[in-house]
Amino acid sequence: MDSLHAIGFYVSAALAGVGGLGLAFARRHQRRGLGLGLVGLGVAGAYASLSAGFAAVIALLCYAGCALLIARTDYRTVEQAAGTIWRQVGAVGAALLFAALAYAAFRGDFVHATFYGGAFGSLSLARLMFAHDALATEAVGGMVLIALVGAAAAWRRDRPRDDREGRS
Amino acid sequence: MSVSLVSVMFVSAGLIALGAFISAWKRQLTAALTGLPVMFAGAGIAFAGVARFGASASGPPLIGQEMAVLLALAALAAVGLAVGLAGRESSR
Numbered sequence: 001m002d003s004l005h006a007i008g009f010y011v012s013a014a015l016a017g018v019g020g021l022g023l024a025f026a027r028r029h030q031r032r033g034l035g036l037g038l039v040g041l042g043v044a045g046a047y048a049s050l051s052a053g054f055a056a057v058i059a060l061l062c063y064a065g066c067a068l069l070i071a072r073t074d075y076r077t078v079e080q081a082a083g084t085i086w087r088q089v090g091a092v093g094a095a096l097l098f099a100a101l102a103y104a105a106f107r108g109d110f111v112h113a114t115f116y117g118g119a120f121g122s123l124s125l126a127r128l129m130f131a132h133d134a135l136a137t138e139a140v141g142g143m144v145l146i147a148l149v150g151a152a153a154a155w156r157r158d159r160p161r162d163d164r165e166g167r168s
Numbered sequence: 169m170s171v172s173l174v175s176v177m178f179v180s181a182g183l184i185a186l187g188a189f190i191s192a193w194k195r196q197l198t199a200a201l202t203g204l205p206v207m208f209a210g211a212g213i214a215f216a217g218v219a220r221f222g223a224s225a226s227g228p229p230l231i232g233q234e235m236a237v238l239l240a241l242a243a244l245a246a247v248g249l250a251v252g253l254a255g256r257e258s259s260r
Contacts, residue, residue, distance in 0.1 A: 006169045013179040013213075020186040020206050024193060036202055043209040046179070047236060049171070050213075050220040055236040059212065062240040066205050066247040070198070078197035078254045090192025098185030105177030111222050112173070117230060124230050125237065133234060140238045147245035151252030 009049035016042025033071025040064055053120035176217030183210030201250045205243035212236035 019038025026032045040063020047056035117124060129137045183206055190203030212235065219232025 003169050006171045009171045009176075009179075010169075013182075016179075016183060016206075016209065017186065020183060020190065023202050023206065024186065024190045029199070032199060032202055036205060039206055039209060043183075043213065046213050047216050047233075050176070050216045052216045052219065052233045052236060055212070055216060055233045055240070058237045059209070059240040062244040063205060063209075065244050066202075069247050069251045070202060072251075077199075079195060087193055087195075091189055094185050094189035094192055097188055098181055101181030101184060102178055105174055105181055108174070108177065110173045110177075113222055115220050117219075121230060121233060125233055128230050128234050129237070133231075136238070140241055144241050144245040147249040151248040151250075154249075154252040155255050 005049045009046055012042045012045025012049060014042070015045065018042075030071045033067040033069075036063060036070055037067035040067065048119075051115060051117060051119050051121065054122040054125050173217055173221040176221065177214060180210045180214035180217065183207070183213065186210075198251060198254045201247065201254075204246050204250075208239045208243040208246075212239040215239070 016039050019035045019040075019042055022035030022038065023032050026035055040060055043063065044056040044060040047053070047059055187203040187205070187207030187210060190206060191200045192203075194200040194203070215232035215235040217232070219230055219236075
């Protein structure tokens, strides 16, 4: 990997990190949508730096969709019942998770192999997804379809009259 | 400057932990679920890194990239379903 790809990877990783921090600390849902878009942009850049161009395009589209869902105007909030102490315990747990994963990455003895694929890899991925792992691809496609149909059904059904007419 | 599998795993660990922190820290359910795509992004970067640096020549080398694609799709599905369910829950 040359220096240009390395710079692209680290800049993209920093972009994803900044977007994630924005997600964590932004108060308005439009800014959280922007943060999720930044995460998607950073992840797509990291994929592209790792010679996964097709995955980068798919990730960019999917995370843009996620960001639009979060930033939509009829966004609704649901408060969780968890108290402050449990949120703090969860935050400490996330820090411990990072420490454990970083230690495993730092101490891990990884094999290094030469990469023979191209920069985009759509043809090889298509062969893999639709011939070698067709059942797994169909399963994920079915899961996405069911999730989106369920989301549409949940969003459309049993709305109060005020909501349907645009009054809140 | 170079990128190795260790640095990729380090970035992946950071994103996974950041997603877990978002899910644990946010009070609102719809805000907390935005940690899920971040965790999936971290896992996808780890898979793509293994496909780039550690794939053996004997097996299919792009399984990691395939997993990254499927994780991005799963993240979109999870966010769509959760936002839809949250909208249904609060409309009652």
